[in-house]
Amino acid sequence: MTTSRRNFLKTSAAASGGLLMGVVLPGNLLAAGTLHTPNAWVHIADDNTITLLCARSEMGQGVYTSLPMLIAEELNVNLRTVKVENAPPAAIYVNALLGAQITGGSTSVRDGWEKLRIAGAQVREMLISAAANEWKVDRAGLKADAGFVTGPGGKRASYGHLAQAASKLPVPEKVALKDPKDFTIVGKRTKRLDSPRKVNGSAEFGIDVKLPGMLYASLEQCPVIGGKVASFDASAAKGMPGVVDVVQINDGVAVVAKSYWQAQKARKSLKVQWDEGSGAALDHNTVLNTTRDAITKVKALPIGKPVGNTPEAMKGAARVLTAEYISPMQAHAPLEPMNFTASFANGKVLLIGSTQFQQGAQGAVAATLGLKPEDVTLKTTFLGGGFGRRLELDFIVQAAQISKAVGKPVKLVWSREDDMTHDFYRPMGVNQLQAGLDAQGNPVALHFKVASQSVTQRAFGLPKETFDPFMAEAAVAGYEIPNTQHDLHITDTGIRVGYWRAVSHNMNAFANESFMDEMASAAGKDPYKYRMALLGNKPRFANVLRLAAEKAGWGSPLPAGRARGIALMEGYDTYMAQVAEVSVDDKGVTVHKVTVAADVGQMVNPDTVEAQIQSSIVFGMGAGLMQEITLDKGRVQQTNYNNFPVVRMYQAPKIDIVLVNSTEKPGGIGEPATALVVPAIANAVFAASGKRVRKLPMTPDAIKSA
Amino acid sequence: MSTKFQVNGKAVSANAEPDTPLLWVIRDELGMTGTKFGCGAALCGACTVHVDGAPVRSCQTPLASVAGKQVSTIESLSRDNSHPLQVAWVKHDVPQCGYCQSGQLMSAAALLAGNKNPSDADIDSAMSGNICRCGTYPRIKAAIKDAAIMMRKA
Numbered sequence: 001m002t003t004s005r006r007n008f009l010k011t012s013a014a015a016s017g018g019l020l021m022g023v024v025l026p027g028n029l030l031a032a033g034t035l036h037t038p039n040a041w042v043h044i045a046d047d048n049t050i051t052l053l054c055a056r057s058e059m060g061q062g063v064y065t066s067l068p069m070l071i072a073e074e075l076n077v078n079l080r081t082v083k084v085e086n087a088p089p090a091a092i093y094v095n096a097l098l099g100a101q102i103t104g105g106s107t108s109v110r111d112g113w114e115k116l117r118i119a120g121a122q123v124r125e126m127l128i129s130a131a132a133n134e135w136k137v138d139r140a141g142l143k144a145d146a147g148f149v150t151g152p153g154g155k156r157a158s159y160g161h162l163a164q165a166a167s168k169l170p171v172p173e174k175v176a177l178k179d180p181k182d183f184t185i186v187g188k189r190t191k192r193l194d195s196p197r198k199v200n201g202s203a204e205f206g207i208d209v210k211l212p213g214m215l216y217a218s219l220e221q222c223p224v225i226g227g228k229v230a231s232f233d234a235s236a237a238k239g240m241p242g243v244v245d246v247v248q249i250n251d252g253v254a255v256v257a258k259s260y261w262q263a264q265k266a267r268k269s270l271k272v273q274w275d276e277g278s279g280a281a282l283d284h285n286t287v288l289n290t291t292r293d294a295i296t297k298v299k300a301l302p303i304g305k306p307v308g309n310t311p312e313a314m315k316g317a318a319r320v321l322t323a324e325y326i327s328p329m330q331a332h333a334p335l336e337p338m339n340f341t342a343s344f345a346n347g348k349v350l351l352i353g354s355t356q357f358q359q360g361a362q363g364a365v366a367a368t369l370g371l372k373p374e375d376v377t378l379k380t381t382f383l384g385g386g387f388g389r390r391l392e393l394d395f396i397v398q399a400a401q402i403s404k405a406v407g408k409p410v411k412l413v414w415s416r417e418d419d420m421t422h423d424f425y426r427p428m429g430v431n432q433l434q435a436g437l438d439a440q441g442n443p444v445a446l447h448f449k450v451a452s453q454s455v456t457q458r459a460f461g462l463p464k465e466t467f468d469p470f471m472a473e474a475a476v477a478g479y480e481i482p483n484t485q486h487d488l489h490i491t492d493t494g495i496r497v498g499y500w501r502a503v504s505h506n507m508n509a510f511a512n513e514s515f516m517d518e519m520a521s522a523a524g525k526d527p528y529k530y531r532m533a534l535l536g537n538k539p540r541f542a543n544v545l546r547l548a549a550e551k552a553g554w555g556s557p558l559p560a561g562r563a564r565g566i567a568l569m570e571g572y573d574t575y576m577a578q579v580a581e582v583s584v585d586d587k588g589v590t591v592h593k594v595t596v597a598a599d600v601g602q603m604v605n606p607d608t609v610e611a612q613i614q615s616s617i618v619f620g621m622g623a624g625l626m627q628e629i630t631l632d633k634g635r636v637q638q639t640n641y642n643n644f645p646v647v648r649m650y651q652a653p654k655i656d657i658v659l660v661n662s663t664e665k666p667g668g669i670g671e672p673a674t675a676l677v678v679p680a681i682a683n684a685v686f687a688a689s690g691k692r693v694r695k696l697p698m699t700p701d702a703i704k705s706a
Numbered sequence: 707m708s709t710k711f712q713v714n715g716k717a718v719s720a721n722a723e724p725d726t727p728l729l730w731v732i733r734d735e736l737g738m739t740g741t742k743f744g745c746g747a748a749l750c751g752a753c754t755v756h757v758d759g760a761p762v763r764s765c766q767t768p769l770a771s772v773a774g775k776q777v778s779t780i781e782s783l784s785r786d787n788s789h790p791l792q793v794a795w796v797k798h799d800v801p802q803c804g805y806c807q808s809g810q811l812m813s814a815a816a817l818l819a820g821n822k823n824p825s826d827a828d829i830d831s832a833m834s835g836n837i838c839r840c841g842t843y844p845r846i847k848a849a850i851k852d853a854a855i856m857m858r859k860a
Binding site for chain 1: 749
């Protein structure tokens, strides 16, 4: 899967006008040519201050700590004594798994695992060579450790002392990496480097940026996404306190004022006539019907290779089960509303803020303002949540356009309502599954169909009728079934769609793992044992399934009214099983406990792995139980956290985690638990209530009518 | 006209219009950006500050209403992370994206000011107005309990 993603993103990068730069392999790491910068990942100053570059955006997932850990492991420096800086947009910082400088897809550690250790080792070797040259001794007898190179006769020099000479040396092509058993940093529970700043208000997020002479903007956008300004009257707004200017840009009308509140207040007095466009015809039932119809009307693209002969096996089955599962649209709703700061002057623009896509921001702003990419400088702050929303560039381009229009630095801040109603939504998903069971209830055939909308078509120009690997995630489950066929039907509902944490793992794992439970139920078998019987040659799947069941006490008695549900998935090269323990009453589902077993391969920071599992479970629960985006006349009906509720502390379950001690390559952990918690809960709801909920979210009404 | 009040023990005078939410006065006029904007509707708690010791949502608190009062922001807990809640937050590595944590800490500080030995239910009740989209709730709860122990010993 990884290879095909990389390939099409490379292709679509070229197709989209070369906004994305090519992949740079670790062997080509360049010295920046600056003193004290042995390579692009390590800066060392004379005073021995060591700065490690973090090329992925810190949005909570811990890369600001875990990626420097990889460099520090080979550079042999104490992580507590280094500084970490966010990298600027540059080809050297491209994510090789995605073909661009993107933070997403749970790729950061997988992409950095070798590359960053090589970078650290290169600098270590260059420092040793510099010491050998200075001392005129053979480098073989020298060691680099804890920020010093040491040699025979008590010779000792700090990295800072050697950095200038080291940075003039060629970057070694081949370097020895440590045996993982010798790791002193990687794999150890490590305190996050950003925590101290995040407990006293000093961490800088996009919304905290301040530039001299900066103004604030609030943007009125068409209530129907895609609509354009037909005309507007800003006379009232212009007379309001603090208002400096009112300007029209592609996406709407911006009020620019001396403070955010003045801009926001004056915006309410704008009178805008909109050309709402075709989006005004959309409502969520139309979107659902268009999606469902794609299964019969749009040609199927095969997901993976068919196994056996599914249609024939289905005919011969003792019993055939069918079910349809529906996953609604979702908003990302990160707690920091969209915002960006732009300063346009003399044909150049400075951009500062929260983004998951540095090169995209640089390229899109350059293209919109007619600049060269090198005239667009971008600085990344901490992100107040991302979840895929900050892969999008709309708010960054808007800030740049407004700054250019007024000729001053501008911070554009969206309201929560702007954010909720102008998201790039997780697309609707309709999954139709069919299984053939033999007389004993064992599956002999499975036909899986998913219909949804391609984010990749919209975001990266993937040609229509082309397979979108992001839509096939978790479609092919781990179970050994003799005849299987998986079909993808891509439609365009007209909704502006975006990648949402765990992307299509969400709809596909909900369908697959709910259906596996339905098959077990039809067979009259225990859902854990039923699954295990299909995993004879799948040790990593079987292992996490067993570990989760054991840890959760699968089969042991529970208090009255409680029941357990189990689910299993591979996503982002991570193998995971979850057991949810729930009760159901008139007020809906209470999730008491979620037990997780995860085989994520080798880990960089196990504490972060656990934190991401906890985070994903709470995030996924919201989508599974309470959240849904609906539309009426093209207008998104959810506006804030009252009608798009998120999980609050009193609703958060106890979470037990078992991590497998693994020597496999690292898997991603920022997302998979998000998808898997939903079927685990759905299966527990069935066990507790006998109600099989096939349409999300599992609200009290949905359970009653199931 | 200006509005006079105290922020973190210092007298300040704000020039914003009297109906301006305290949040934007603190952030944009007084330049203290630790207090965050999340929803603008008292639904998420990211903007929580204390007014005369009580936790309030500063996005829904007009500037005029704090005239003559004492306002405390996240910047008042301590700058060197020595407050027991900050110590516990770091010990448990609570923050992920971190955006909500100023509000979480100010709600937790208000809770512990009146209750040095909160139960799970007390914590749920005091903290459920604060959203964490990263789902750090289990660690917040553990950290509050740890901080309470430190404060009882102190």
